[in-house]
Amino acid sequence: MNGQDADSRPSKRVKLDSSDADVTIVSTSTMAYQGHESHIQQGSLVSDDTAKERQVGIAAFVDGSRSVFRGILKKRYTDFLVNEILPNGIVVHLSSIKVQHRAVLPTSGRTASAANGGLAQADQEIARGQPTGEGATGQKVPDTEKALEPDAAKRPDTNGESAQVNLALSSNHRKLTRNQLSEADRAILLGYFGDETVDQMSSLYQSILGHPDWKSRDHPMVRTEFTSDRNVRSQIHQDIRRIFDGKIDSSTDKDGILVLTASHAALANNRDRNRGWNSKPNSDRSSRPNKLSWQDRGGEYLHFSLYKENKDTLEVISYLTKQLKTNTKTFQFAGTKDRRAVTVQRVSAYRVEAERLAGLNRSLKYAAVGDYEYHKQGLELGDLSGNEFVITLRECELEGSSSDGIAVEWKAELHSYLQTSLQRLREKGFLNFYGLQRFGTFATRTDIVGLHILKGDFKSACDAILEFSPLALNEDTSESHLLVGHDDRSRAEGINIWRDTGRINEALDKIPRKFSAESNIIRHLGKHRQDYLGALLGIQRNLRLMYVHAYQSLVWNLAVGERWRLYGEKVVEGDLVLVHEHKDKHMDLETAARETVDADGEIVIQPSHDDRAFDKDDMFERARALTAEEANNGKYSIFDIVLPLPGFDVLYPANACGEWYKTFMASEAGGGLDPYNMRRKQKDFSLSGGYRKMLARIGEAWEANVQEYGGEEGEKQFVETDLERIKKGEQKTNMGAEQTRVADDAAVAAETPNPPQQALTEQSTEAQQAKKLAAVLKFQLGSSQYATMALRELSKGGIQAYKAEFIGGR
Structure with missing residues (x-):
């Protein structure tokens, strides 16, 4: 399969028979809550998002008294633009697809992003006809794995939390002596750690200086x-790097522990780590003359902006992985982005050359x-602070407002409504x-898969993941108004082959790469028919987490609705607040916390009961209940x-x-679970819990802008998307020929007889009648907050x- 075929979007979607539109897949999973039945006849094609939202607890509004504003979201995927916001507040935009000559960037004063055109323009552009895998210079670039020694090819565990440090060391930076820290630097470290830890850091640094030829x-x-x-x-992380002159690497393991080790980069100048790539200037052992070492380039991780349209993040990463002949651990990113959208985010790749990428x-x-x-x-x-959204809503109208009036007044009314609504989204x-x-x-929804897992019914969990609608297999295209995506049809066909014939390879060949959970289950059960737990544990860890976290999310959504029904926006006794946000107020600390993240990039704060419970300066996130006095004093x-x-x-x-x-949670709707007993034998299915803000803004x-169209x-x-902006800039070089063509077209048009005035009037009237209003909204949200x-x-x-296409069967 060539590169283009592997990454191409389906050229067309097969229609489904309309007679099957009401087909319902009856699932054994049943959930009901507060008068709402969620039998999850999960396969029923619910076309109304409101009905789907009620099934997962999305029912209440902060302000339910306002008029209904109607519009269509994502009619085109370019109607939903998402740009990642870095921790330093920079909004990531794709500014150039070129690469600098030899990919050398300044090391001082640079951020982790090239947002807003911060990168210099390339000396030369990649040749269009150059075969994949060659650099901009035309030299063949060997595969990354072949260029590394066995021990050097090992990369950090992706479950660990590497420090993201971009602090440039000034030329007059005071070098740490071998025997002591300055009083100022020691005070900084003691603000974070205890005396013993600071002494261990100092000993590590002295060891590095005393034995520069040792391995890390x-x-x-x-x-x-x-x-x-x-x-x-x-x-x-920044302070550690500055104080110890970049010779100590800091990272966080999967248990939330800070790990400090000797920096590989700091030791690279003292020995040949990369088969001559990093050799000293006078060494004649280099197998790659004129090639810079990773140290000289700026580091072993290539950060780049990933732009995608109507694709999943993992889908594009999977394609890059295949083309570079590497593994999925090569790439890291801060969070997944919407599929039906145009998105831009930062991604890092371990030991991948910019020219090759x-x-x-x-x-x-x-x-x-x-x-x-x-x-x-x-x-x-x-590793992001949020996302910026630019959203186009089509066919906009206010309920109860007539669109027969003057277009200017109609637009003004909509604009006023949107401005007021956005103001309230900020204030309320x-x-x-x-x-x-x-x-x-x-x-089958992911929360129901998670419930099966938490109840220990692993067979039902596997069956739920492999569920599909029979509509996806319908070949009748004669009288259908439903559409099915190519990938969704292939997924259903592959699972159906597995169920009917048990032929593993044939089923796996049919299922697209991005459906890794389905593929892993079929592959494992093909070898171990009854090992359903093993099949689930074979799924990528962050996907496994997603299922059980989805159940937590369902309960949390329902709890928000209940809390709002009981108390509204009033702060009451027993409400919980995060301790670290209110250190200047009275504290009675109960729990400590650490973080984990699932496949959606959702941060889940996981408390740990054995940390320092009453340390006012402790930086772990904890929650505590408000007293009646605190609830009424206006501080919260x-x-x-x-x-x-x-x-x-x-x-x-x-409180209630x-x-x-x-x-x-003890009811049938909640699965008969005990909220205080969420431990399971499998670590990934054992939930310690977390906290989430009830309101966002x-x-x-x-x-907000309102425009006519149609x-x-x-x-x-x-x-305009970022890629369109880049292509428009490239086309400017050809504007001379284009202007000539436009002038010729204008001359031809001038010689063409004008149509009768009556025909023009009729066309103008029809066009005016077909006019619609669109709203373009731009705003920013924090991480783990939903624009929808x-x-x-x-x-x-x-x-x-x-509903651009039929996806999945719900």
Whole structure:
């Protein structure tokens, strides 16, 4: 299979017979809550997002009195633009797909992103006809794995949390002596760690200076508890790097422990680590003359911007992995992005040359890579502060408002409504529900898979993951209004082959690569028929986490609705707040916390009961219940209140909302679970819980514009994408020929007789009647906040997602 075929979007979608539109897949999973039946006849084709939202607890509004605003979301995937926001506040944009000559970037004063055109333009562009795998210079670039020694080819565990440090060391930086730290630097470290830990750091540094020829593993390792606050964590990494002159690497393991080791980069100048790539200037052993070492480039991690259209993040990463002949651990990113959208995010790749990666732009379809920078650290899930959204809503109208009036007045009314609504989203916020994408798109929701897992029914969990709608196999295209995506049909066909014939290879060949959970289950059960637990454990870890976290998300959504029904925006006794956000107020600490992240990039704060419980300066995130006096003294607002995701190590609200957790989860609808007993034999299925803010709000800056469209314009595109902007710049060099063509067209048009005036009038009237209004909204949200939930509050549920194709069967 060639590169283009492997990454191409289906050219057409097969229609499904309309007579099957009401087919319902009856699932054995049944969930009901508060009068709502979620029998999850999961395969029933619910076309109304509102009905789907009710099934997962999305029912309440902060302001339910406003008029309904109707519009269509994502009618074109270019109607939904998502740009990642880095921890330093920079919005990531794709500014160039070129690569600098020899990919050398300045090391001082640079951030982790090339957002907003920060990179210099390339000296030369990748040749269009150059075969994949060659660099911009035309030299063949060997595969990364072949260029590494066995021990050097090993990369850090992706479950660890590598520090993202971009602090440039000034030329007059004071070098640490071998015997002592300065009083100022020691004071900084003591603000983070105890005396013993600081002494161990100093000993590690002295060992590095005294034995520069040792390998990293020969030096002592320092391990200590670490904060889960990303802002504080980043500052600690930077201070360690500055104080110890970049010779100590800091990272966080999967248990939330800070690990300090001798820096590979610092030792690279003292020995040949990369088969001559990193050899000293006078060495004659280099097998790659004129090639820079990773140290000289800036680090072993290539950071780049990934632009994609109507694709999953993992789908593009999978393609890059295949073309580079490497493994999935090579790439790291902060979080997954929407599929039906145009998105830009930063990704890091371990020991991949920029020239080699840029060469893949020739075969990438509906995606691009660019803005390359080398760094000493890779990215980790959660290393972002949020996302910026530019959203186009089509066929907009206000309920109860007539569109027969003057177009100017109609537009002004809509614009006024949107400005007021966005202002309220900032001031009053919106209920921070987990959106529909949290619960999957296939026949059985991910939360139901998670419930089966938590109940120990692993067979039902596997069956649920492999569920599909028979509509996806329908070949009758004669009288259908439903559409099915190519990948969804292939998924259903592969699973159906497995169920009917048991032929593993044939089924796996049919299932697209991005459906890794389905493939892993079929592969494992083909060898071990009854080992359903083993099949689940064979799924990628962050996907396994996603299922059980989806159940937590369902319970959390329902809890928010119950809390809002009981108390509204009033702060009451027993409400929970995060301790670290209110260190200046009275504290009674109960729990400590650390973080984990699942496949959706959702950060789940996992408390740990054995940390320092009463240390006012402790940086771990903890929650505590408010007293009656605190609830009434005005120091806390509804934006401070958090609700727990169920687990064995969280506090539950000390009021009626807390009692609701026990009642609901013990019911048949909740699965008969005990919120205080969420431990399981398998570590990944053992939930300690976490906390999430009840309300969210958009950033301080926002924009809203209303425009007319339709008629002769059709479904026009209102916002230019980053890739279109780049291509437009490249086309400027050919503007001379284009201007000549335009002039010729104008001359031909001048010679063409004008149509009768009556015909023009009729066409103009028809076009005017077909005119519609579109709204373009721009705003920012924090990480783990859903734009669809903000739009739901803004429109009072009137915005519906466009059903471009049949996906999965729900």
